[in-house]
Amino acid sequence: MSENETTDDLSQVLRHRREKLDSIIERGIQPFAYNFTPTSTTAATITSFEVMESAEALGENGHGERVTVGGRIVGWRDMGRSVFAHMEDGHGRVQLYFRKNVIGEESFESLSLLDVSDWIGAEGPTFRTRTGEVTIQVESWTLLTKSLRPLPFGKVETDPETGERKVYGGFQDQEMRYRQRYADLAVHPDVRDVFRTRSRVITELRRFLDDEGFLEVETPVLQPLYGGASAKPFVTHHHFLDQTMYLRIADELYLKRLIVGGLDRVYEISKDFRNEGLSKVHNPEFTMLEWYQAFSDYEDQMDLVERMVLHVLDTVMGERVIRVGDDVIPVTVPFRRLGLVSGLSEALGEDVHEMSEADLRAKAEELDVPDLDGAGRGKLIDKLFGELVEPGLVEPTFVIDHPKELSPLAKTHRNDPRLTERFEMYIGGAEIFNAFSELNDPIDQRERFEAQSTLRDAGDDEAQQIDDDYIRALEYGMPPTGGVGMGVDRLVMMLTGQTSIRDVILFPILRNEE
RNA sequence: GACCCGGUAGCUCAGCUGGAAGAGCAACUGACUUUUAAUCAGUAGGUCGUGGGUUCGAGCCCCACCCGGGUCACCA
Numbered sequence: 301m302s303e304n305e306t307t308d309d310l311s312q313v314l315r316h317r318r319e320k321l322d323s324i325i326e327r328g329i330q331p332f333a334y335n336f337t338p339t340s341t342t343a344a345t346i347t348s349f350e351v352m353e354s355a356e357a358l359g360e361n362g363h364g365e366r367v368t369v370g371g372r373i374v375g376w377r378d379m380g381r382s383v384f385a386h387m388e389d390g391h392g393r394v395q396l397y398f399r400k401n402v403i404g405e406e407s408f409e410s411l412s413l414l415d416v417s418d419w420i421g422a423e424g425p426t427f428r429t430r431t432g433e434v435t436i437q438v439e440s441w442t443l444l445t446k447s448l449r450p451l452p453f454g455k456v457e458t459d460p461e462t463g464e465r466k467v468y469g470g471f472q473d474q475e476m477r478y479r480q481r482y483a484d485l486a487v488h489p490d491v492r493d494v495f496r497t498r499s500r501v502i503t504e505l506r507r508f509l510d511d512e513g514f515l516e517v518e519t520p521v522l523q524p525l526y527g528g529a530s531a532k533p534f535v536t537h538h539h540f541l542d543q544t545m546y547l548r549i550a551d552e553l554y555l556k557r558l559i560v561g562g563l564d565r566v567y568e569i570s571k572d573f574r575n576e577g578l579s580k581v582h583n584p585e586f587t588m589l590e591w592y593q594a595f596s597d598y599e600d601q602m603d604l605v606e607r608m609v610l611h612v613l614d615t616v617m618g619e620r621v622i623r624v625g626d627d628v629i630p631v632t633v634p635f636r637r638l639g640l641v642s643g644l645s646e647a648l649g650e651d652v653h654e655m656s657e658a659d660l661r662a663k664a665e666e667l668d669v670p671d672l673d674g675a676g677r678g679k680l681i682d683k684l685f686g687e688l689v690e691p692g693l694v695e696p697t698f699v700i701d702h703p704k705e706l707s708p709l710a711k712t713h714r715n716d717p718r719l720t721e722r723f724e725m726y727i728g729g730a731e732i733f734n735a736f737s738e739l740n741d742p743i744d745q746r747e748r749f750e751a752q753s754t755l756r757d758a759g760d761d762e763a764q765q766i767d768d769d770y771i772r773a774l775e776y777g778m779p780p781t782g783g784v785g786m787g788v789d790r791l792v793m794m795l796t797g798q799t800s801i802r803d804v805i806l807f808p809i810l811r812n813e814e
Numbered sequence: 815g816a817c818c819c820g821g822u823a824g825c826u827c828a829g830c831u832g833g834a835a836g837a838g839c840a841a842c843u844g845a846c847u848u849u850u851a852a853u854c855a856g857u858a859g860g861u862c863g864u865g866g867g868u869u870c871g872a873g874c875c876c877c878a879c880c881c882g883g884g885u886c887a888c889c890a
Binding site: 311312313314316317375377378379380381382383384386395397399400401402415416427429430431433435449450452453454455456457458466467468469470471472473474475476478529530531532574576577579580581582679682686702706707724731734762810811812 | 815821823824825826827838839840841842845846847848849850851852853858859880881882883884887888889890
């Protein structure tokens with residue numbers, strides 16, 4: 301039976317499909333068509349029928365419009381001299397009805413060569429079956445692509461009253477769903493919807509910033525020095541230059557060089573790369589949106605973030621709520637603003653500014669906060685805040701005015717030299733935005749870099765490098781600037797109610813197969 | 815990185831105290847011209863994640879490893 305060893309190795313199911321392919325070719329049917337021109341989609345076919353029906357415009361035999369549709373077979377019920385099937389395209393699904401005395405003997409016999417997950421085109425008038433489903437009475441059909449590997453469709457039961465879909469069996473294995481995202485998408489319409497939403501969110505973020513007068517720019521992914529965030533980079537090598545290169549961990553320093561150059565409102569949507577662990581909210585490559593606006597400070601940027609979030613909710617979601625798992629969180633402006641130090645003081649019941657580093661450390665140890673080695677005052681405050689306050693930040697909240705040590709690229713707070721003008725915006729306990737009044741004093745910036753360098757020498761491999769070229773740019777003069785970074789993946793998680801970042805990234809990072 | 819759970823037919827899973835590898839769906843053959851988790855009859859399909867070990871005998875027990883999920887840690 302089998303032509304060769306390769307075919308021998310295939311499972312029974314795959315072998316049967318190869319055999320059908322052979323039969324198709326023997327009958328002179330093209331199994332992988334070159335093109336097809338539908339006149340309608342599955343969704344439009346149904347809508348059109350319903351419109352004609354309610355206008356009492358149906359033709360003889362209750363037939364609606366004659367359509368030609370293309371799609372993938374997702375269900376098949378063989379009744380002998382008639383067959384019911386379901387077809388899906390990018391817009392929905394529609395039922396097909398094949399009758400032997402309508403399509404003819406030869407065409408009907410050829411149906412036995414079709415399988416679930418094949419792509420076909422079908423042509424005929426619409427009607428409503430006895431059980432009430434709008435269906436295409438197929439008069440002719442054509443094979444578009446023979447599928448040699450069945451998709452793991454489950455059995456779908458649709459409740460006739462509520463329209464709720466219940467899936468039996470199906471494709472559950474998370475690993476396989478991520479590795480074979482094409483199959484996951486093919487089988488799960490709701491997964492396709494998540495990524496459609498993601499795309500629309502990014503479109504609306506662009507539209508919002510474009511309308512605010514921002515210019516979209518592109519800056520290097522491959523960088524001789526990395527900076528703009530505290531993170532471990534991916535390291536690579538350029539052979540011709542014989543030079544070590546890093547994949548960017550942030551866009552920040554390049555975008556601010558553009559502000560120096562007079563491009564006064566810029567943004568970039570980019571993949572950033574951080575060589576760190578994986579979690580429900582961390583993928584090593586992720587999508588970042590950063591923007592910088594001359595003649596603004598972090599207060600202005602808080603207003604802009606509020607307007608941006610509302611714009612995305614209004615245009616994409618149609619409602620001002622965020623979903624975290626099953627929780628529905630209303631989004632209203634202005635968002636809550638909480639000083640990092642004052643919020644922590646409240647949680648501790650004493651003024652953090654009055655506490656010594658030793659006091660802070662004792663508190664942290666008392667609470668079993670891990671990894672305190674080498675933590676300075678700022679780090680201790682941050683850790684305590686993370687432990688005591690952050691988990692409660694479910695409604696949209698700006699956490700503002702971080703300790704200076706934690707923020708080497710932010711301006712010193714105009715009213716308190718111990719703090720910086722910075723905010724992080726949290727929703728549902730996750731950080732989504734991070735912003736500052738950008739530090740534009742080149743002398744101060746060099747000192748901050750040097751402090752980072754000291755941390756680096758002390759073993760902190762996430763501390764930032766000194767970027768002399770960036771300081772040179774600041775010496776030419778950067779106007780007062782507010783800048784914001786946003787985790788696009790995390791925002792999409794919030795909007796689509798996904799609890800894992802992997803469910804909003806089409807191809808999340810996985811270990812190699814085998 | 816630590817701990818917990820998992821990996822058995824194409825898919826979803828069961829498999830008792832160690833004693834002849836199972837079910838449903840999918841597939842294949844046949845019946846059925848308005849079904850919709852179609853139905854009915856029959857057939858076939860297995861490297862039990864991998865490699866060792868214990869045992870008369872291992873899907874099951876032991877050791878190591880691989881892969882994934884979850885929790886924690888790391889990650890502003």
